[in-house]
Amino acid sequence: MIWYKDNNSDIAVSTRIRLARNLDKTPFPNALGDTKEVTERIKNAVLSSNSTLAKDFDFIDLDQTPAIRKQEMAEKHLISPDMCGGKGRSVLVSKDETMSIMLMEEDHIRLQIIQSGYALDEAYKTASRVDDVIEESLTYAFDNEFGYLTACPTNTGTGMRASVMLHLPALTMTENINRVISSAGSLGIEVRGLYGEGTKAYGCLYQISNRSTLGISEEKSLERLKSTVDRIVDMENKAREALKTNSADALADKVYRSYGILKYARNMSSAEAKSLLSDVMLGADMGILSFKGKVTPLECMVMTEPALICGGEELKPEDRDRKRAEFIRGNI
């Protein structure tokens, strides 16, 4: 299921597995020059395979895609923000938008599975299946000692980045989040913002992911990540309980005020929308407010992102803010 469309998500909102792969005896994209031939080979490996997966995918040449559409894809996490720029890049996207294969990002292939809920094993299984389909007709750059070779040494080995997106409003409100981030770090687990490295945790959404790819198996890596995610989820639950016990009134007031503003505001920035929607998500999760909107707060966050809210038009920032407020009023 599309990662932001889950109605049952609580703390663990979505799961993502990304595999970095490169073709054997082929320069990495940054040294490749013309990317056409390599792109064609990978595209064919997927689209012409005998697997049922073949007809799931659509090929999108990003050089032929308007900037606003590329940004929409980045907002849906189908491509990395970095893929919005550059030349010679393309992506294969599954019709249900849970699978995408970025071509000529940092590596030749960045295969990604992203789905709703906390489903690391399921997502990894799907990723391996797609990986196998590609490997049926192509040979990966692989070293018996190091593992998969990648453009950046931080990905060499498994080439895998597994991550779980957690909604951590209580740990944020109680100011325990920095402690969580640094203790996860000491276990080789990274805690990053909504759009990955160096981005802010808008809407109290944090990506928890494995850092090590070298000298560790995929299974071991997933296990480590799961144990940290479980621990953070537990801490968030405890922080929610503490809020309930110590400041139930203030919390209910905050949740309902955010809901009231979302229901009535006429202009709203993306950052404010995420922050208020995060409060409403928390309120719904904790049974403070019963949420009967047409879309979930998480879907509302994504659908009101700067490009997605424009619906393909180029809008001025003030028109975008007005359209965002209108969408939110009508849908939550």
Add this chain to the structure above:
Amino acid sequence: MIWYKDNNSDIAVSTRIRLARNLDKTPFPNALGDTKEVTERIKNAVLSSNSTLAKDFDFIDLDQTPAIRKQEMAEKHLISPDMCGGKGRSVLVSKDETMSIMLMEEDHIRLQIIQSGYALDEAYKTASRVDDVIEESLTYAFDNEFGYLTACPTNTGTGMRASVMLHLPALTMTENINRVISSAGSLGIEVRGLYGEGTKAYGCLYQISNRSTLGISEEKSLERLKSTVDRIVDMENKAREALKTNSADALADKVYRSYGILKYARNMSSAEAKSLLSDVMLGADMGILSFKGKVTPLECMVMTEPALICGGEELKPEDRDRKRAEFIRGNI
């Protein structure tokens, strides 16, 4: 009509006429010692008069009145905040709460007419009528040169303070209010907060009143006040037009956000309630938001004042804030 119950008020919310009077050959209250005998004489002058007004009034001995009830009366502007303290004080209040006669405030008699809308002549006529009823059986301290004698020389002469309460959100938002206050001052007109001298203009409500009582007739004084009020109302209207022209979107956003918070908040201070209700009042006046509440924003401001919201109970501040939010949610 009760001053805060007007549904048609726009900028000029309410009108008040206050006459300060003292009995002839009788020390002012602060030098009087026992106030019983003088109180009795004035009370009888009103309640035993042949006028139809006699049965309009109820006598309330403030020494026998619980503090919270006195505060309620102050919040309804039936007595001055000063009357909540002290000893030997009482008040005659008309059943429709538009007339009150405070006994043993600074002067023996503080006769007050307070009603909704902009009605200086009407209110002054009523005040004179009540004044005449009292004078039928009592002799006022009056000097042919100075006029009515009062405890404080600033009231000597007409003993009249006429005031109009104006709702000036646009002049406040556009930061022109201080210019208005100082230019009114140079015309002998005072601009003060919601509860009179030295109080803050919560809810953008300002009392505009005459300063001079000496060497000027009541008629002339009312005329001067009216011309200043008319000018300020005109400036407020122009400021509203300017907001409409220059920042319609931001204004609508502000009005609707305030409405959303009022509709959903769980706890609210009196100051915040007044500020948000002022936005909603402005929005309704300007046709931005159609207001269908059970009470007007102005009535909501008064009914959620710290004592009135308690409904006669002694409540802790947090319970009061919760009850206020509840009242507002249910009534606007």
